[in-house]
Amino acid sequence: MPSSADFLQYIDQHSQKFIDRLAEAVAIPSVSADAAYRADVIKMSGWLDNQLKGLGVETRLADLGTHVMDGQELPLPPVILGKIGNDPKKKTVLVYGHYDVQPTLRTFQAEKSDGWDTDPFVLTIDEKSGRMYGRGATDDKGPVLGWLNVLEAHQALGLELPVNIRFCFEGMEETDSDPLDRLIQSEVAKGSDNWFAGVDCVCISDNYWLNTRTPCLTYGLRGIIGFKVTISGPTRDLHSGGFGRMVHEPMTDLIYLMGKLVTPDGRILIPGVEEMVAPPDAEERELYEKLDYTIQDVEEAVGAPITISNDKATVLMGRMRMPSLSLHGIEGAFSGPGGKTVIPSTVSGKFSLRLVPPQTPETIEKLVVPYLEQEFAKLNSKNKIKIESMGGGKPWAADYKHWNYEAAIRATKAIYNRSPDLTREGGSIPVTLSFSESLGVNVLLLPMGRGDDGAHSTNEKLDRSNFIEGTKLLGTYLYEIAAIAT
Amino acid sequence: MPSSADFLQYIDQHSQKFIDRLAEAVAIPSVSADAAYRADVIKMSGWLDNQLKGLGVETRLADLGTHVMDGQELPLPPVILGKIGNDPKKKTVLVYGHYDVQPTLRTFQAEKSDGWDTDPFVLTIDEKSGRMYGRGATDDKGPVLGWLNVLEAHQALGLELPVNIRFCFEGMEETDSDPLDRLIQSEVAKGSDNWFAGVDCVCISDNYWLNTRTPCLTYGLRGIIGFKVTISGPTRDLHSGGFGRMVHEPMTDLIYLMGKLVTPDGRILIPGVEEMVAPPDAEERELYEKLDYTIQDVEEAVGAPITISNDKATVLMGRMRMPSLSLHGIEGAFSGPGGKTVIPSTVSGKFSLRLVPPQTPETIEKLVVPYLEQEFAKLNSKNKIKIESMGGGKPWAADYKHWNYEAAIRATKAIYNRSPDLTREGGSIPVTLSFSESLGVNVLLLPMGRGDDGAHSTNEKLDRSNFIEGTKLLGTYLYEIAAIAT
Numbered sequence: 001m002p003s004s005a006d007f008l009q010y011i012d013q014h015s016q017k018f019i020d021r022l023a024e025a026v027a028i029p030s031v032s033a034d035a036a037y038r039a040d041v042i043k044m045s046g047w048l049d050n051q052l053k054g055l056g057v058e059t060r061l062a063d064l065g066t067h068v069m070d071g072q073e074l075p076l077p078p079v080i081l082g083k084i085g086n087d088p089k090k091k092t093v094l095v096y097g098h099y100d101v102q103p104t105l106r107t108f109q110a111e112k113s114d115g116w117d118t119d120p121f122v123l124t125i126d127e128k129s130g131r132m133y134g135r136g137a138t139d140d141k142g143p144v145l146g147w148l149n150v151l152e153a154h155q156a157l158g159l160e161l162p163v164n165i166r167f168c169f170e171g172m173e174e175t176d177s178d179p180l181d182r183l184i185q186s187e188v189a190k191g192s193d194n195w196f197a198g199v200d201c202v203c204i205s206d207n208y209w210l211n212t213r214t215p216c217l218t219y220g221l222r223g224i225i226g227f228k229v230t231i232s233g234p235t236r237d238l239h240s241g242g243f244g245r246m247v248h249e250p251m252t253d254l255i256y257l258m259g260k261l262v263t264p265d266g267r268i269l270i271p272g273v274e275e276m277v278a279p280p281d282a283e284e285r286e287l288y289e290k291l292d293y294t295i296q297d298v299e300e301a302v303g304a305p306i307t308i309s310n311d312k313a314t315v316l317m318g319r320m321r322m323p324s325l326s327l328h329g330i331e332g333a334f335s336g337p338g339g340k341t342v343i344p345s346t347v348s349g350k351f352s353l354r355l356v357p358p359q360t361p362e363t364i365e366k367l368v369v370p371y372l373e374q375e376f377a378k379l380n381s382k383n384k385i386k387i388e389s390m391g392g393g394k395p396w397a398a399d400y401k402h403w404n405y406e407a408a409i410r411a412t413k414a415i416y417n418r419s420p421d422l423t424r425e426g427g428s429i430p431v432t433l434s435f436s437e438s439l440g441v442n443v444l445l446l447p448m449g450r451g452d453d454g455a456h457s458t459n460e461k462l463d464r465s466n467f468i469e470g471t472k473l474l475g476t477y478l479y480e481i482a483a484i485a486t
Numbered sequence: 487m488p489s490s491a492d493f494l495q496y497i498d499q500h501s502q503k504f505i506d507r508l509a510e511a512v513a514i515p516s517v518s519a520d521a522a523y524r525a526d527v528i529k530m531s532g533w534l535d536n537q538l539k540g541l542g543v544e545t546r547l548a549d550l551g552t553h554v555m556d557g558q559e560l561p562l563p564p565v566i567l568g569k570i571g572n573d574p575k576k577k578t579v580l581v582y583g584h585y586d587v588q589p590t591l592r593t594f595q596a597e598k599s600d601g602w603d604t605d606p607f608v609l610t611i612d613e614k615s616g617r618m619y620g621r622g623a624t625d626d627k628g629p630v631l632g633w634l635n636v637l638e639a640h641q642a643l644g645l646e647l648p649v650n651i652r653f654c655f656e657g658m659e660e661t662d663s664d665p666l667d668r669l670i671q672s673e674v675a676k677g678s679d680n681w682f683a684g685v686d687c688v689c690i691s692d693n694y695w696l697n698t699r700t701p702c703l704t705y706g707l708r709g710i711i712g713f714k715v716t717i718s719g720p721t722r723d724l725h726s727g728g729f730g731r732m733v734h735e736p737m738t739d740l741i742y743l744m745g746k747l748v749t750p751d752g753r754i755l756i757p758g759v760e761e762m763v764a765p766p767d768a769e770e771r772e773l774y775e776k777l778d779y780t781i782q783d784v785e786e787a788v789g790a791p792i793t794i795s796n797d798k799a800t801v802l803m804g805r806m807r808m809p810s811l812s813l814h815g816i817e818g819a820f821s822g823p824g825g826k827t828v829i830p831s832t833v834s835g836k837f838s839l840r841l842v843p844p845q846t847p848e849t850i851e852k853l854v855v856p857y858l859e860q861e862f863a864k865l866n867s868k869n870k871i872k873i874e875s876m877g878g879g880k881p882w883a884a885d886y887k888h889w890n891y892e893a894a895i896r897a898t899k900a901i902y903n904r905s906p907d908l909t910r911e912g913g914s915i916p917v918t919l920s921f922s923e924s925l926g927v928n929v930l931l932l933p934m935g936r937g938d939d940g941a942h943s944t945n946e947k948l949d950r951s952n953f954i955e956g957t958k959l960l961g962t963y964l965y966e967i968a969a970i971a972t
Contacts, residue, residue: 222727226825235789239942241708241913244810244840245752246784246801247792251813252750259745264738264865266731298732303721306733306868315732324730326829327737329819334836336817339712339876341838343812350820352827354730379750382792390825427727 003414003479008472010153015468018149019132021051022467023123025099025141026134032077032100032175035070041077041171044099048144048169049080055151057082057167060195064172064179076179077171081195084151085164091481092164094199094439096431097144097206098173101136102456116458130464138449138462142470143205144169146448149471150478162482166199173206173431181434188438201404202435202443203477205470210423211451214292215412215473218445219400220320220424221432223355225364225392228331229257229372230348233383238343248381250347251333258349260375262325265308266318268353272367273323276359280317288313288320291421301451320424324354352390354426361392396433397424402442407480414480415473446477489900489962496639497961501954504635505618507537508953509609511585511627512620518563518586518661521556527563527657530585534630534655535566541637543568543653546681550658550665562665563657567681570637571650577967578650580685580925582917583630583692584659587622588942602944616950624935624948629691629960630655632934632953636961648968652685659692659917667920674924687890688921688929689963691956696909697937700778701898701959704931705886706806706910707918709841711850711878714817715743715858716834719869724829734867736833737819744835746861748811751794752804754839758853759809762845766803774799774806777907787937806910810840838876840912847878882919883910888928893966900966901959932963 011018030044031037045061052059064076077100085092104120118124120135136142147167154161170180187194209216231250238247261269268274280288295312299305307315318324331348334340353364369387376385398405400422412420429445436443448470454460497504516530517523531547538545550562563586571578590606604610606621622628633653640647656666673680695702717736724733747755754760766774781798785791793801804810817834820826839850855873862871884891886908898906915931922929934956940946 224727224827226827228825233788233790233792238788239913240810240812240814240838241710241840241911243788243805244812244912245804245808246794246912247788248750248794249812251815252748255741255744255813256750258741262738264734264742264867302719302724302729302733304719304868306719308732308734318731319729322731324726326726326730326735326827327741327819328726328826328828329737329821329830330816331821331823333813333815333821335815335819335821339714339836339838340814341710341712341812342814344815350825352726352825354727381750382790425727426730426732427725 003472003476004159006157007153007159007475010157011149011468011472011475014153018145018467018471019123019125019464021148022132022137022142022145025145026123026136027121029121030100030136030171031103032172033103035072035074038074038077041100042075045077045080045171048099051148052080052082052167055148055155057084057151062183064183067176067179079171079180079183080167080169082167082169085161087164090163091200092166092198093478093481094166094168094196094202094435095147096168096202096204096435097147098140098170099144100171100174101141102139102174104135104458120460125464131461132464132467133459133461135460137460138208138453139455139460140173140206142462142467143448146205146467146471146474150475153475162479166196177430180431184434184438196439199439199441201441201481202439203404204429204432204443204445205448205474206429207425207445207447208449208453208455209447209451210291210293210421211297214418214421215416216421216423216447217400217405217408217412218423218425218447219405220397221395221428222323222426223359223361223393223395224352224428225355225361226350226352226390227368228348228350228388228390229254230346230386230388231383232346232386234343234345237345240341240343243343248383249343250383251344253376253379253381253383254330254347254349256379257372257375258327258351261327261351266324268323268325270367270371273353273359273364276363277323277356280321284321285313287422288316291316291423293421319426321356323356323359324426325351327351355392355395357395357397360394361389365389393428393430394433396436398436398443403481403484404442404444407484408444408446408477410480411473411476414476415469446474489958489965490645492643493639493645493961494958496643497635497954497957500639504631504953504957505609505611505950507634508618508623508628508631511631512609512622513607515607516586516622516657517589518658519589521558521560524560524563527586528561531563531566531657534585537634538566538568538653541634541641543570543637548669550669553662553665565657565666565669566653566655568653568655571647573650576649577686578652578684579964579967580652580654580682580688580921581633582654582688582690582921583633584626584656585630586657586660587627588625588660590621590944606946611950617947618950618953619945619947621946623946624694624939625941625946626659626692628948628953629934629956632691632957632960635957636964639961648965652682663916666917670920670924682925685925685927687927687967688925689890690915690918690929690931691934691960692915693911693931693933694935694939694941695933695937696777696779696907697783700904700907701902702907702909702933703886703891703894703898704909704911704933705891706883707881707914708809708912709845709847709879709881710838710914711841711847712836712838712876713854714834714836714874714876715740716832716872716874717869718832718872720829720831723831726827726829729829734869735829736869737830739862739865739867739869740816740833740835742865743858743861744813744837747813747837752810754809754811756853756857759839759845759850762849763808763842766807770807771799773908774802777802777909779907805912807842809842809845810912811837813837841878841881843881843883846880847875851875879914879916880919882922884922884929889967889970890928890930893970894930894932894963896966897959897962900962901955932959934959
């Protein structure tokens with residue numbers, strides 16, 4: 001049951017209308033991280049709610065209460081829960097997206113060099129390249145509107161949807177998804193008649209292709225745990241002339257400890273951390289070798305030839321299936337330009353580990369803390385150490401042989417005439433884990449945009465073809481689910 | 487030829503007048519590091535010039551031109567050159583001091599906890615303890631005014647000064663003594679009739695006793711050289727989720743290098759640096775053991791029991807006769823509170839070494855740079871390294887068996903009834919080296935204030951007894967020079 005030719009044709013024929021609607025959405029500056037824009041985030045929820053209702057979706061705005069930001073108590077934007085279709089013979093797909101956007105400097109008028117080349121809240125299309133610039137174009141208004149496009153085509157053509165759909169669109173993803181987590185958990189706790197009951201699988205469009213060429217499906221995300229190691233010595237900063245070589249200097253101890261965590265080629269030195277991850281077998285290794293992503297792609301992305309290896313699979317596995325440890329910086333030391341002959345009194349090193357299954361923040365913390373304590377003891381320093389975990393999240397990996405993935409693979413072949421790359425990402429999307437664990441169903445990450453969209457940067461864009469073909473992909477994915485899974 | 491009883495009595499009898507004059511000087515906020523106070527620094531030069539003239543000193547205000555600070559071109563405060571006495575049968579003593587002061591928060595009114603307990607520019611006397619609080623009280627207006635007191639007593643009593651005195655009072659010491667250095671060098675270059683010609687020794691009162699109990703003479707200062715090691719990798723900061731374990735991270739390399747510089751107990755790991763300094767013989771070691779300064783004094787000064795050793799001589803030698811290396815911080819890394827999962831693209835580690843004879847900035851740089859390059863090469867990192875010296879100054883050590891020191895020792899015994907401790911300091915006073923090298927005469931550091939005066943801190947103070955007895959000490963020192971050296 002592939003999607004109908006009518007559906008695909010409708011999308012092509014109405015692409016300008018879809019782009020106009022995206023422009024309307026981009027024009028609402030729904031920046032969740034800035035209190036000054038909170039009214040716009042809430043306006044955006046109303047706009048989206050109206051769109052969904054107009055397309056036949058039964059909606060409920062879940063009130064999440066208030067929170068404090070920048071010293072103000074602010075209303076949290078609601079989670080829009082939507083429902084369309086209730087046929088027990090059909091699969092039920094939960095679609096997640098978010099209608100808030102990253103902050104942006106609105107400096108395009110004052111000083112273009114400081115920020116965007118165009119107004120971030122005016123969708124600006126470069127006709128030659130087909131790039132549509134605007135804050136939220138790819139993250140995540142484009143994908144959310146892709147679903148609206150699918151609904152509209154079916155409504156206009158009088159076509160029945162091949163699956164039941166549940167929508168969950170939040171307005172705080174860029175800032176704090178905790179309120180959504182609590183909503184999911186409190187719903188699920190209601191038992192068999194909770195709002196998410198009956199969901200068979202989840203589809204999240206909130207990430208990107210690895211590159212600019214090849215569609216991909218994402219079946220894994222790394223977890224994370226952050227640490228703060230504080231060494232304190234004197235009660236105030238000292239002058240290095242007056243006290244250098246008289247006292248144990250906290251910086252000396254801290255730098256020693258931070259130097260015992262990871263090698264330049266990325267191997268984690270904390271005993272037990274590497275050992276938790278089984279080495280790849282030949283089959284898995286081959287999977288990485290086949291990915292349409294080269295050493296050169298990495299070099300272009302970072303702007304320098306600094307990959308930890310010249311072997312592509314090693315580099316890709318470093319991001320996708322291995323844990324990593326990054327040293328972020330030191331709080332309390334001299335960090336300005338120029339020189340300052342200070343012995344800082346209290347310094348805190350910040351680092352974090354990205355985790356892969358079966359690692360969890362808890363198991364890693366139990367390895368990191370005693371290791372640092374032992375290494376510190378070796379120093380015979382009279383300074384004090386304090387090790388704090390700064391919280392984290394578990395890694396996630398889905399079964400990509402599940403029908404949910406199979407449907408997405410078939411849909412990708414149908415729309416893009418090629419198999420998608422199957423990838424894992426190095427970062428985290430916490431809601432993925434929430435759905436996976438709370439609902440106990442397969443979760444698919446089905447990206448719409450490209451690797452160069454610049455989701456959190458200036459000049460965020462979505463290619464027109466990704467928006468239009470991506471809309472076709474989402475619709476076709478629903479048909480493929482119906483074809484496989486019924 | 488001890489100082490006359492009349493002189494000593496005059497000082498005691500006129501102590502209130504001297505304190506009133508110190509209050510006048512403190513009331514002029516001559517902060518040289520803040521452009522907003524430059525007029526006050528220049529006002530202070532006029533005040534001091536008038537005082538000197540009134541006491542019979544022939545003065546010359548040496549114009550140093552202008553400099554740029556905070557984006558403004560500002561007139562440099564003049565160096566006050568003063569001359570009194572020209573008897574070829576007498577020794578000629580060059581007295582150095584400075585009339586500028588450290589910056590200070592003037593927050594005592596708004597929020598006492600943030601700054602001073604009293605107005606820093608109102609000399610405030612705690613009658614019970616005898617402490618006189620005020621910015622510049624001990625650094626360096628008290629000592630400078632000590633010399634005025636000596637002159638005034640002689641003028642009032644109709645006493646002849648036992649030596650010829652030359653004064654050199656500058657107004658940029660807390661900010662940049664380079665203009666004075668240039669003045670000294672250009673004067674000396676004039677040959678036999680330069681302003682400094684005929685000077686037999688130098689006396690600088692711009693440091694402090696080691697403790698609060700025992701007068702000391704200082705015959706050595708450490709030199710310094712600062713370094714900036716920059717590691718650069720990607721062209722922009724990266725997200726640790728997206729790129730962790732794909733690329734060589736500059737922080738990992740930098741932390742490794744910074745960890746190869748010094749041990750927690752202060753031993754410098756750069757080959758050749760420690761080896762330049764001969765170990766102390768038994769006699770020298772005994773000198774440190776006898777100093778009136780305990781491990782407990784150090785612990786009280788730094789607020790924690792963190793000395794690198796429990797052996798007093800080791801700790802004191804660490805500051806006075808050994809080189810030290812301190813890690814100050816990192817520029818370009820994350821230095822804020824909280825967490826940030828960033829891979830910083832370019833990071834610069836800052837560290838400096840305090841030097842002792844025969845080390846010089848040049849000889850140390852030649853050891854540090856190749857060592858860091860070799861250690862970096864071992865990492866096989868594809869990142870780039872750049873090592874910069876941030877300038878420095880040579881160490882200084884005087885012959886403390888010279889008559890200049892002998893006179894100061896005798897004067898101290900006469901006024902304080904005890905021998906002074908002979909010490910070296912861990913920091914630098916660049917002008918000491920300028921006088922020593924340019925004039926080729928013995929330089930003595932003869933402190934007036936105590937180790938707890940807080941010269942560069944809030945609540946800077948000078949004890950009344952140190953001001954009054956210190957004035958007697960300065961005068962008696964001149965008489966002892968005349969007695970020994972003629």
